Amino acid sequence: MRRRVLAFASTLALLASPAFAAPTTLPPASLATAAQLREQALADDTGWKVVESLTTEVGPRVAGSEADARAVEWAKAKFKQLGFDKVWTEPVTFPKWERRSERAEVLGAHAQPLTITALGGSPGGTVEGEVVRFADLAALQAAPEGSLKGKIAFVDYQMTASRDGRDYGNGGAVRSKGPSEAIRKGAVGFVMRSAGTDSHRVPHTGITRFDEGLTPVPSAALSVPDANQLARLVARGSTRIRLALDCGWNGEYTSQNVIGEITGRTLPKEVVVIGGHLDSWDLGTGAIDDAAGVGITMAAGHLIGKLKQAPRRTIRVIAFANEEQGLHGGKAYANARAAAGEVALTQIAAESDFGAGRIYAFNTGSPNPADSREATRQIAEALKPLGIEYAPNDGGPGPDVSPLAAKGGAWAWLAQDGSDYFDLHHTADDTLDKIDPAALAQNVAAYTVFAWLAAEADGNFGSEAKDVTPPSE
Numbered sequence: 012m013r014r015r016v017l018a019f020a021s022t023l024a025l026l027a028s029p030a031f032a033a034p035t036t037l038p039p040a041s042l043a044t045a046a047q048l049r050e051q052a053l054a055d056d057t058g059w060k061v062v063e064s065l066t067t068e069v070g071p072r073v074a075g076s077e078a079d080a081r082a083v084e085w086a087k088a089k090f091k092q093l094g095f096d097k098v099w100t101e102p103v104t105f106p107k108w109e110r111r112s113e114r115a116e117v118l119g120a121h122a123q124p125l126t127i128t129a130l131g132g133s134p135g136g137t138v139e140g141e142v143v144r145f146a147d148l149a150a151l152q153a154a155p156e157g158s159l160k161g162k163i164a165f166v167d168y169q170m171t172a173s174r175d176g177r178d179y180g181n182g183g184a185v186r187s188k189g190p191s192e193a194i195r196k197g198a199v200g201f202v203m204r205s206a207g208t209d210s211h212r213v214p215h216t217g218i219t220r221f222d223e224g225l226t227p228v229p230s231a232a233l234s235v236p237d238a239n240q241l242a243r244l245v246a247r248g249s250t251r252i253r254l255a256l257d258c259g260w261n262g263e264y265t266s267q268n269v270i271g272e273i274t275g276r277t278l279p280k281e282v283v284v285i286g287g288h289l290d291s292w293d294l295g296t297g298a299i300d301d302a303a304g305v306g307i308t309m310a311a312g313h314l315i316g317k318l319k320q321a322p323r324r325t326i327r328v329i330a331f332a333n334e335e336q337g338l339h340g341g342k343a344y345a346n347a348r349a350a351a352g353e354v355a356l357t358q359i360a361a362e363s364d365f366g367a368g369r370i371y372a373f374n375t376g377s378p379n380p381a382d383s384r385e386a387t388r389q390i391a392e393a394l395k396p397l398g399i400e401y402a403p404n405d406g407g408p409g410p411d412v413s414p415l416a417a418k419g420g421a422w423a424w425l426a427q428d429g430s431d432y433f434d435l436h437h438t439a440d441d442t443l444d445k446i447d448p449a450a451l452a453q454n455v456a457a458y459t460v461f462a463w464l465a466a467e468a469d470g471n472f473g474s475e476a477k478d479v480t481p482p483s484e
């Protein structure tokens with residue numbers, strides 16, 4: 012008797028637990044269509060044309076700038092032109108930061124200009140002081156309290172290039188944490204070797220933040236050759252520089268996430284989300300960051316939309332607003348889905364935001380990953396002819412879908428080769444000529460195959476709404 016009760020209880024548990032639901036698989040006919048889509052996408056130049064259009068017609072598009080509004084209009088028109096059945100916008104409000112002018116120079120016996128750019132979020136102001144060089148962030152953190160009084164901190168960390176860009180964790184930390192650390196030690200200004208892997212005279216910008224309770228100081232990045240130059244001067248003896256920035260926060264702005272859909276034929280409320288971010292920094296034309304992501308995913312949606320039969324689920328392509336200054340578009344999208352109780356309707360979500368290099372690995376994840384392992388493996392198999400391998404233990408959500416993933420949305424990881432990404436990232440060199448059309452088409456093929464198969468799957472990828480406190484918004 013006791014035994015039977017236990018058996019009954021465990022049967023109930025089996026039925027109730029998503030871990031024991033039927034595994035998600037892909038219908039053979041959908042896999043056959045995926046193979047056709049893959050070849051078609053490799054021969055198609057829609058992705059390239061979209062990137063060319065955005066970078067040429069809108070150009071640089073800093074969040075909150077006049078070009079931000081033009082980019083939104085551009086994206087609406089482009090979705091319509093590419094045959095998406097439904098196009099709409101959702102508001103995204105954020106503080107607006109403006110760069111007006113920036114200059115730096117060495118003073119005294121070795122007087123000469125330095126090529127710098129203000130970090131996003133920096134206040135304006137002109138400061139002069141003796142430069143104190145630190146090899147990395149840890150060295151600055153170890154400096155005695157008050158030791159930088161009246162001085163300018165210089166963190167000289169050199170980022171290393173790699174396919175997965177892992178050293179951006181260190182380079183990015185200098186940018187995000189360095190200024191506050193310098194202020195705590197008494198500094199009147201902050202400069203850093205750019206978080207970049209090039210050797211060109213192009214500084215890399217990017218957002219920084221100042222810790223609560225500190226008075227922000229002018230903060231800028233030197234180009235890599237200028238960091239070398241400044242390091243040599245400091246090694247010769249006491250070196251003073253002047254940093255003159257005119258920039259700063261200026262009120263609020265409301266931009267838009269621009270969304271286009273290919274409506275699903277039988278499960279239209281369940282959505283495969285793909286996208287890139289529409290904003291860029293202002294120094295280049297935002298080609299690899301992130302017109303590429305917008306072009307790749309718009310083209311993928313377009314190619315699926317051209318099929319005679321619509322996918323089972325909806326393909327939703329999002330051009331996210333203001334990723335650069337704090338994932339504002341991604342957070343707004345996730346908050347809106349959570350408020351509407353729609354997180355679990357996310358079949359899966361992926362953002363392309365690591366340049367335009369070839370995709371080399373694929374994986375998915377969610378709060379309940381076990382049931383979709385087989386489907387993930389099958390998608391990886393369909394991606395294999397593109398030179399993409401299944402990486403079952405790697406990856407995570409792209410930046411703008413990470414707030415949705417934090418709320419329980421399933422994510423996919425299509426890893427791009429970022430070997431040269433940080434040569435160009437956030438610089439004046441981020442322009443269209445750096446994109447290889449064949450590599451871009453490989454990305455479009457991968458996103459098309461992935462989005463199509465995820466939309467066609469028998470079963471889901473384990474999205475489940477989680478009650479979470481949003482990460483320090």
Ligand code: ZN
Pocket residue numbers: 288300301334364365
């Ligand atoms: Zn980006």
Ligand code: ZN
Pocket residue numbers: 300335437
């Ligand atoms: Zn960026």
